[in-house]
Amino acid sequence: MLLKLLKYELKSTGSRFLVAFAVYIGIFAVLFGFFRDNVILTTMFTVSGMIALIVITMLTMFQRYNTNLYGNEGYLMFTLPVKGRELLLSKLISTLIWMIALSIVGIASMVCFAFAYGHINSFNLDVIAQALLNNWSYFLLLAFEYFLSTLLTIISIYTSISVSKLPIWRKFGVLMGLVTYFVISFLQGVPIFIMGYFKLINVTMHIEGLSFIKDTYVSSVIWIQTGFIIIFCVGLFFGISYLFEKRTSLK
Amino acid sequence: MDNLVEISNLTKKYEGKIALDDISFSISQGRIVGLLGPNGAGKTTLIKILSGVLCDFQGSVIIDGQKPGPYTKSIVAYLPDKTYLSSWMKVSDTIDLFSDFYEDFDKFKAKELMKRLKIELDQKVTKLSKGTYEKVQLVIVMSRRAKLYVLDEPLGGVDPASRDVILDTILKNYNENSTVLLSTQLISDVERIFDSVIILKDGQVFINDDVDRVREKSGKSIDEFFREVFKCY
Numbered sequence: 001m002l003l004k005l006l007k008y009e010l011k012s013t014g015s016r017f018l019v020a021f022a023v024y025i026g027i028f029a030v031l032f033g034f035f036r037d038n039v040i041l042t043t044m045f046t047v048s049g050m051i052a053l054i055v056i057t058m059l060t061m062f063q064r065y066n067t068n069l070y071g072n073e074g075y076l077m078f079t080l081p082v083k084g085r086e087l088l089l090s091k092l093i094s095t096l097i098w099m100i101a102l103s104i105v106g107i108a109s110m111v112c113f114a115f116a117y118g119h120i121n122s123f124n125l126d127v128i129a130q131a132l133l134n135n136w137s138y139f140l141l142l143a144f145e146y147f148l149s150t151l152l153t154i155i156s157i158y159t160s161i162s163v164s165k166l167p168i169w170r171k172f173g174v175l176m177g178l179v180t181y182f183v184i185s186f187l188q189g190v191p192i193f194i195m196g197y198f199k200l201i202n203v204t205m206h207i208e209g210l211s212f213i214k215d216t217y218v219s220s221v222i223w224i225q226t227g228f229i230i231i232f233c234v235g236l237f238f239g240i241s242y243l244f245e246k247r248t249s250l251k
Numbered sequence: 252m253d254n255l256v257e258i259s260n261l262t263k264k265y266e267g268k269i270a271l272d273d274i275s276f277s278i279s280q281g282r283i284v285g286l287l288g289p290n291g292a293g294k295t296t297l298i299k300i301l302s303g304v305l306c307d308f309q310g311s312v313i314i315d316g317q318k319p320g321p322y323t324k325s326i327v328a329y330l331p332d333k334t335y336l337s338s339w340m341k342v343s344d345t346i347d348l349f350s351d352f353y354e355d356f357d358k359f360k361a362k363e364l365m366k367r368l369k370i371e372l373d374q375k376v377t378k379l380s381k382g383t384y385e386k387v388q389l390v391i392v393m394s395r396r397a398k399l400y401v402l403d404e405p406l407g408g409v410d411p412a413s414r415d416v417i418l419d420t421i422l423k424n425y426n427e428n429s430t431v432l433l434s435t436q437l438i439s440d441v442e443r444i445f446d447s448v449i450i451l452k453d454g455q456v457f458i459n460d461d462v463d464r465v466r467e468k469s470g471k472s473i474d475e476f477f478r479e480v481f482k483c484y
Contacts, residue, residue, distance in 0.1 A: 004351045012339050068337070075335040078304045080352050081325035167307075170266055245320075250304045 001082045005090035010097070012068075013060055017098050020056050021105055024049045028109055032116055039117065046113055050106055057102050061095045065158055070165050074250050084244030088158070088237065095154050100147075138219060145222050148229040155236045156184045162243045184236070191228045192221075255280045255399055255430050256301065261310035263296050270296040272454040273310070278430055280398075283444055285462070285473070286434040288451035289481045294434045295332065297451070298403045301432070302329035315398055325353065328397035332404040332434075334384055336376045342387055343372040349391050361394035364420065382409045389417055393424040400431045406440060414440050439474040448473060452481075 028049065031042050069077055069087070077087060132139055164177025256278040263271040271293045278284055288294050299305040300312055303319045314323040336345055342365060349356045365372060368386050376384060389405055405421070406414045414437070422444060425431055435441050442448075448465060450458040457480075458465060462473055469476040 001352070007351075008337075008348060011344075012337055015339070072331075072333045072335045073337055075302075075304055075329075075331040075333055076337075079302050079324050079327070079329045081321045082352070083321055167266065246306050248304060248306045250299065 009094035085241040257313040259311040263308040282446045283431045285445040285448040292451040293454045326398040328395040328400045330392045330402045355396040364390045402433045442473040
């Protein structure tokens with residue numbers, strides 16, 4: 001059932017994302033193909049284009065969850081013979097897929113940008129490649145943490161929307177949704193803050209260059225951070241599943 | 252006759268207001284039951300609970316021996332009084348979706364019914380008129396071989412000529428062992444198909460009886476009886 005739900009999720013959002021990505025990549029290719037000398041134009045487009053893609057992704061994620069589950073479409077979704085957690089998983093996976101696609105487009109355009117203006121050349125490309133190869137397990141861990149952080153962002157927004165729809169808030173649903181989001185965000189920072197305060201770990205982050213990252217944003221910190229992210233994700237996942245199965249109240 | 256639906260001490264409150272007040276009744280298999288009552292009597296709330304879109308209630312609801320959940324959703328065919336199809340869908344997508352999720356869905360029958368009602372499969376649902384949209388929803392719901400059909404105002408937005416088509420669709424397509432629970436305000440159009448009626452009033456069961464017995468006792472049709480009882484509303 002999860003795969004079937006996922007199929008319809010991707011069908012419903014696919015056209016919007018594919019068009020948005022295609023337009024961005026198309027304009028990017030034209031600008032860097034024919035107007036590479038105009039640095040202001042290409043820089044402005046790269047930045048504003050990425051912001052536009054991020055906004056489209058976030059809006060689509062919010063709108064799809066809100067209208068598909070809590071609008072009229074909810075009368076179809078909540079009467080399908082599936083478990084609440086399958087419904088939630090299908091939404092999470094589809095949004096994650098688009099978020100990862102967005103990240104790939106973003107990283108690819110930054111790399112192209114750096115190549116086009118000589119920030120990366122054959123000399124420092126070797127240095128970067130060597131640094132990545134020598135520290136592959138560390139960068140894999142960073143990528144894993146990024147993946148989980150993205151998941152936590154999505155699930156935090158979903159939790160806020162689901163909480164805001166509880167009938168007990170009456171007219172204050174939107175406010176309670178915002179409060180929920182800020183509370184979750186605050187709680188996410190608490191464990192690292194406490195450990196940093198008691199100097200159990202060094203939480204100072206410097207990202208000026210690759211060599212500095214590993215020394216200051218050490219693996220132990222990432223593992224602790226990742227552990228807390230997993231706990232938050234699992235807790236919020238079962239929280240939303242509970243709301244779906246026990247507290248659904250469509251108007 | 253076995254009971255398909257058993258409801259005991261069901262209470263549902265909305266923001267302090269009681270929509271269903273400690274109601275208890277059962278519905279047998281193979282019946283067409285009219286769910287009647289004035290606006291705000293609790294009909295839609297009861298239907299939402301049976302279909303699983305309202306979960307926070309007090310009391311017990313048992314459908315085919317199980318509490319509302321994935322199993323009951325697999326045997327209940329629900330037609331809400333709202334348009335609930337996704338805007339990106341074509342009519343053919345709605346058939347595919349029901350076919351994917353409901354084992355009891357008859358795809359061939361759905362296509363036949365759409366053809367008979369002159370509904371094109373490649374039309375987007377957002378381009379359909381209100382009446383046609385409702386027919387699409389009714390067709391996909393009635394193309395299931397469900398144990399319980401829960402239909403909330405299926406005649407709501409359609410013209411009088413189409414009402415006969417819809418009633419005909421319901422009568423010809425439901426399984427004789429299935430139960431139909433149909434809520435409507437157009438009682439005179441539908442009462443001929445009812446085996447029994449449940450009339451709700453102020454969140455409580457006012458009448459739960461066979462239609463013939465109600466007619467016999469009151470000496471009136473169900474429509475006339477309803478108008479007389481609720482004339483002050």
